[in-house]
Amino acid sequence: MFTARNKGRFALVAAAAGVSLALAGCATGDPLDETPDPTTEPAEPGTSESITVGSQAYYSNEIIAEIYAQALENVGFEVNRQFNIGQRDAYIPALESGEVDLFPEYTGNLLQYYVPDTEATQSDEVYAELQGALPDGLQVLDQSSATDQDSYNVTAEFAAENNLVTIADLAGVEGLILGGNPELEERPYGPTGLADVYGVEVSFDATGDATVDALLQGVVNVANVFSADPRIGENDLVTLEDPEGLFLASNVVPLASADLPQEAIDVINAVSAALTPEGLVAMNVQSTTDEQSPAVIATQWLTENGLI
Amino acid sequence: MTWLLDNVELIGRLTGEHLRLSAIPIVLGFVLSIPLGWVAYRYRLTRGLILTLVGLLYTIPSLALFVLLPAIIGTPFLSEANVVIALTIYAVAIMSRSVADALGSVDPDVKQAATAIGYSSFRRFWAVDFPLAGPVVLAGLRVVAVSTVSLLTIGAAIGIDTLGYLFTNGYQRGIIVSVLTGVVVTVVIALVLDRVLVVIGRALMPWTRASSRSERSGVTRAFTTARKMPEAVS
């Protein structure tokens, strides 16, 4: 029998449950935050300030960001990680507003974000123009020799069949299907660029993250693969040469807020100097083939290079 | 397997995030749908309007709603708020109908008896109507909880990393175990949450314990009876 006394108990329990659930929801993190929940690391005694390091939604970029984070922690900074932010339109404002202090980026792609019709293609040109193109409040530190740029690749068999060495050699081939991320369609080095610069006609298949598999399985015959992707070497893919400079050079470069402490800058520059193209590819292998986590990979690399 | 062993901590952290972000739509949805469902039940004229509107919201696919909300209410697109508000809307859409139907299913004789004893309308709602409507409301709440946990994973497409991160990251790196783990953990959490709600329901509404068993078997009994006695005329 449901009496007035039971009703009170019912209401009380319901209210308590509701409040505790709501509190659990409100307790950690402001739902209006634009960026994902940070994991903070404990500060070492005598530490200076806290630095927030971000990363793109790209596993390789996350590894580099983790390297930055651990290198900074090693000298006593407190590091706030906000990884997988995703799009430039989310993290560039965060960098400008100071929510994020440091971000691993790529010179060529970043330059095209600010100057879509840039003519620079060589590594040093791109870096120089990038420095000028950044808004006040942002700076780029030393660029690394490691690159991770867009490149057109074909399988070894396809290259042999059609005598392909450069992108221009694609011009005579029939039935070309280009695979890549959805954004490639709209990029200046995408299908339109291929047609304008090299006279190559392709149809486009947005294979996204499965692009390399698509190339290997014959779903597409030309694929845009990032140059640091270990699968290029693992599968004997042929990267077509780009004499006309369709692709900009894109070196790994730290993008930072203008007021990053000098001590931090020195640490990161040391990291950039030690990062080589082969080293980056090797770390990518560890992530994909060996399935190791970014933290493990970063610690190992920093130790091997004497930075920790 | 390397991935799985290496990433137990990551899975745990993402699960925590997932629970944190699921809690708000479930609780808010429940709370907001009580007045809405009550209005739909009490005022016949508004019932059609409210339920239709709520039903329309329900048909919007989640990714489309994530895009639509910033355009209408100005939340930043790539934000937790966007995802949480969208999921709350779905929760309210499901629960309002549940609450309206639940209140409508309470035996009018019981309500009349309560009024006769001396309950005022307001007290009668909280003391009689709502508790008796409880089981149906609970059923709706269970659907909301499970749906919310499942839908939250789509937030990974706009950078809100809960268990959905295991999908996008696993797909990118070609690690099937990651995606599979994400699916399994999401389902487990949803089902556990469902069970928890059932247990809470039984604790708060002790009278439902005995009847639920007999009600379910009642239907099957009718089948078997009908099959065994083909000549019987009812």
Add this chain to the structure above:
Amino acid sequence: MNLFADAFAWILNPGNWEGRNSIPQFIGEHLWYTALAMILASAIAIPLGWYIGHTGRGRDIAVATTGAARALPSFGLLFLFVMIGGVANRDSSVVIVLALLAIPPILAGAYAGFEAIDRRVIDAARSMGMTERQIVARIEIPLGLPLLWGGLRNAVLQVVATVVLVGFVRNATLGYPIVQGIQINRFDQMLGASILIIVLALLLDAIFALLERYATPAGVRVGRTRDHRTSSTRRRAAGGATPASTEKEKSV
């Protein structure tokens, strides 16, 4: 409201209605995947649901499966199946995932439709000498149609919403402008595509609502003016969940 102006400009732009990646192409692809999935799912779920509804066997498993299936994250399932099946087979993988998600609501609609029929009607039919097959074909199926259409309606909404995610694996369906828009920061195409998706979903919902109402025998329709769930108040008040098909599913 500038955003909406841009979105409508994108929708109405004639350049988006011809050639590659046109709106009609996306809509067509969207409907194609939906249709394939619905047909596959119905072929499996309707006969199975009718069997469960008629014989009462396997009902508990069916109810439990329907409940658990709601928990399946479609996003993850899609990637999982595409990865397992390989990129070359992504279309088949997609259709299989869509069908898997559509089966529970259709199944529930099928067996709930049979269960909702007054037992006395079945008894009367048996006493008249109708065979089991006749009972199923002439009585249970027609009387069960309204709830079956309801289940199909839930399923089609589920599928249409999941097809949006195909934009992550192919440049097809209305999901692609959204996925691409996220990467190139073009909100007009994202919002435009979202609006089109919503309109498509609402249209399909309306069509199936009409089918639920009118694609049933006239005699059945007459008896359904009252919501059957409120008729048996004692059963309600005593507890227990409502039939699975009348609960809306939302997994995408």
